[in-house]
Amino acid sequence: MHVPDGFFNASVSxxxxxxxxxxxxxxxxxxxxxxxxxxxxxxxxxxxxxFAVQMLNFPVAAGTSGHxxxxxxxxxxxxxxxxxxxVAVVLLVQGFFFADGGLTALGVNxxxxxxxxxxxxxxxxxxxxxxxxxxRAAVSxxxxxxxxxxxPVAAMGxxxxxxxxxxxxxxxxxxxxxxxGVHVLIGLGEGLITALTVSSVLAVRPDLxxxxxxxxxxxxxxTADGRSTEVIDEPAPAPARSLRPILIGGALVxxxxxxxxxxxxxxxxxxxxxxxxDKGLNANEQSxxxxxxxxxxxxxxxxGNERLAVGLAGVAGVGITVLAGGAIFYTVxxxxxxxxxxxx
Amino acid sequence: xxxxxxxxxYRPGDTVVHRLPPQCKLPAVAAFAVVVVATPRxxxxxxxVYVLLLAAVAAVAKVPARFVLRRMVIEVPFVVFAVAxxxxxxxxxxxxxxxxxxxxxxxxxxxxxAKATLGVVASILLAATTEPRKMLxxxxxxxxPALLVQIAMFMLRYMDVILDEMRRMxxxxxxxxxxxxxxxxxxxxxxxxxxxxxRSYERGERVHLAMLSRGYTGSMPVIDDLGASARSWATAALxxxxxxxxxxxxxxxx
Numbered sequence: 001m002h003v004p005d006g007f008f009n010a011s012v013s014x015x016x017x018x019x020x021x022x023x024x025x026x027x028x029x030x031x032x033x034x035x036x037x038x039x040x041x042x043x044x045x046x047x048x049x050x051f052a053v054q055m056l057n058f059p060v061a062a063g064t065s066g067h068x069x070x071x072x073x074x075x076x077x078x079x080x081x082x083x084x085x086x087v088a089v090v091l092l093v094q095g096f097f098f099a100d101g102g103l104t105a106l107g108v109n110x111x112x113x114x115x116x117x118x119x120x121x122x123x124x125x126x127x128x129x130x131x132x133x134x135x136r137a138a139v140s141x142x143x144x145x146x147x148x149x150x151x152p153v154a155a156m157g158x159x160x161x162x163x164x165x166x167x168x169x170x171x172x173x174x175x176x177x178x179x180x181g182v183h184v185l186i187g188l189g190e191g192l193i194t195a196l197t198v199s200s201v202l203a204v205r206p207d208l209x210x211x212x213x214x215x216x217x218x219x220x221x222x223t224a225d226g227r228s229t230e231v232i233d234e235p236a237p238a239p240a241r242s243l244r245p246i247l248i249g250g251a252l253v254x255x256x257x258x259x260x261x262x263x264x265x266x267x268x269x270x271x272x273x274x275x276x277x278d279k280g281l282n283a284n285e286q287s288x289x290x291x292x293x294x295x296x297x298x299x300x301x302x303x304g305n306e307r308l309a310v311g312l313a314g315v316a317g318v319g320i321t322v323l324a325g326g327a328i329f330y331t332v333x334x335x336x337x338x339x340x341x342x343x344x
Numbered sequence: 345x346x347x348x349x350x351x352x353x354y355r356p357g358d359t360v361v362h363r364l365p366p367q368c369k370l371p372a373v374a375a376f377a378v379v380v381v382a383t384p385r386x387x388x389x390x391x392x393v394y395v396l397l398l399a400a401v402a403a404v405a406k407v408p409a410r411f412v413l414r415r416m417v418i419e420v421p422f423v424v425f426a427v428a429x430x431x432x433x434x435x436x437x438x439x440x441x442x443x444x445x446x447x448x449x450x451x452x453x454x455x456x457x458a459k460a461t462l463g464v465v466a467s468i469l470l471a472a473t474t475e476p477r478k479m480l481x482x483x484x485x486x487x488x489p490a491l492l493v494q495i496a497m498f499m500l501r502y503m504d505v506i507l508d509e510m511r512r513m514x515x516x517x518x519x520x521x522x523x524x525x526x527x528x529x530x531x532x533x534x535x536x537x538x539x540x541x542x543r544s545y546e547r548g549e550r551v552h553l554a555m556l557s558r559g560y561t562g563s564m565p566v567i568d569d570l571g572a573s574a575r576s577w578a579t580a581a582l583x584x585x586x587x588x589x590x591x592x593x594x595x596x597x598x
Contacts, residue, residue, distance in 0.1 A: 004419070040543070042548040048506040055507075055510070090499070169429075169446065192527070196536075
């Protein structure tokens with residue numbers, strides 16, 4: 001799954017690199033909260049563990065064997081931020097020391113194998129653990145589903161990047177089918193071994209499993225006169241942080257990508273348009289309803305310089321997306337607040 | 345532990361390439377990889393020049409060709425993919441040796457093979473001439489986030505320890521007659537992975553406590569300061585500069 005040099009064109013590699021760097025910056029802050037001053041030695045040892053586990057081949061079906069990606073396993077065991085850091089360090093070391101995975105493809109590799117697998121696996125895991133009864137079995141099942149979902153999602157992420165800037169002339173849909181099919185199987189293997197590993201750690205040292213911290217029963221003190229008090233030794237929740245720096249940073253990155261990187265993006269028709277053109281699919285294609293809107297075909301009308309026009313269109317597109325998304329988010333939030341008022 | 349303490353990827357030596365400070369070599373190799381990826385695929389001669397450049401570096405660093413070739417095995421999965429490309433690729437077909445192959449697929453296969461191979465060889469040369477520890481010190485000098493560098497440092501230090509633990513567990517499994525054949529054997533392997541995690545995590549806690557007792561406050565002391573003179577920067581820049589000149593020429597020609 002390690003992508004080599006030359007597989008993606010330069011613009012996708014650079015954009016993925018920027019995304020990976022931003023993701024790592026967020027995780028460096030988050031990991032301090034998960035492990036405080038123990039971050040460096042603990043994450044280093046966990047990274048060595050992930051590296052070792054990736055070498056552990058396990059039989060999937062008759063004759064074939066797979067190996068673990070480890071993103072979800074690490075997220076359940078040590079927390080999502082630390083997991084991203086660990087897998088990313090493993091990928092960096094593999095790229096620079098073992099020549100496994102291209103140096104220009106590091107951004108793609110980190111985005112897909114560290115950020116996407118850990119984020120998707122952890123989100124699915126949390127959703128299930130929250131809604132399920134608090135038990136060890138639920139944690140294992142959630143780990144299975146999280147890992148099994150994360151692998152095909154990463155494969156789909158690969159397909160999307162391939163559609164944006166792959167250099168091989170393969171039909172995108174056949175890439176999607178091939179990648180998806182194989183990785184559903186690999187995901188099942190990954191899920192099974194993740195769940196079994198998590199449950200074996202849970203059996204011995206349940207306190208080490210980050211994703212099962214809610215399972216601990218609280219110490220109950222009963223006195224002779226029948227009174228009982230619960231001892232709460234959980235750390236106080238971290239003060240809520242302002243989201244503003246992250247929002248501003250994200251907006252800057254989005255504008256930068258849309259405005260600057262699109263300059264360099266390939267001007268040839270994208271994969272799908274090309275496939276459609278090759279197969280004559282667009283012979284009776286209707287002109288798009290908004291075909292003569294000011295942003296049609298990603299260029300601002302009346303702006304002479306083509307690159308500038310594409311860049312402006314990109315920035316405007318990001319702006320419109322943010323406005324639309326913000327409006328939806330705002331209305332939804334307003335509604336839930338109103339409902340809370342009614343119920344209160 | 346009797347096999348010496350140099351890393352298997354590193355070839356000790358005392359050449360110009362070995363002596364270059366790592367903070368110069370790292371960006372040089374990365375820039376070289378970027379230039380190679382940005383080269384148009386129909387400029388065959390440019391790729392020839394890149395091969396000559398890498399061969400020159402290997403010759404100066406006294407890294408034998410056999411060492412590089414043996415390490416290039418890592419590329420095999422993508423060679424298989426590249427060989428498949430002309431067969432499954434789209435576009436117009438051409439007849440080669442009686443096989444109907446996609447012309448576009450042939451181009452893509454060549455593109456991926458050439459660029460990936462050049463990148464792999466450049467990385468191999470970097471790892472062969474730079475001690476792993478020095479490489480991370482160089483990354484620190486390049487202002488990579490200190491936490492990230494520290495994590496990588498601990499990982500590299502303890503990687504062989506963890507791998508050894510895994511090997512001992514495998515020996516223990518196999519000496520009791522265990523062979524992983526199908527899915528029913530997964531629980532055994534998963535239990536090994538779980539045990540390995542607990543051992544790694546507990547070792548991490550011990551390491552952390554040992555470091556605290558020796559005055560660790562969150563940053564590692566830098567013992568040997570690797571200063572880089574303008575001359576070593578210029579020496580390191582030779583490779584990417586020559587590659588860039590080639591690439592610029594290939595852009596203007598095509």
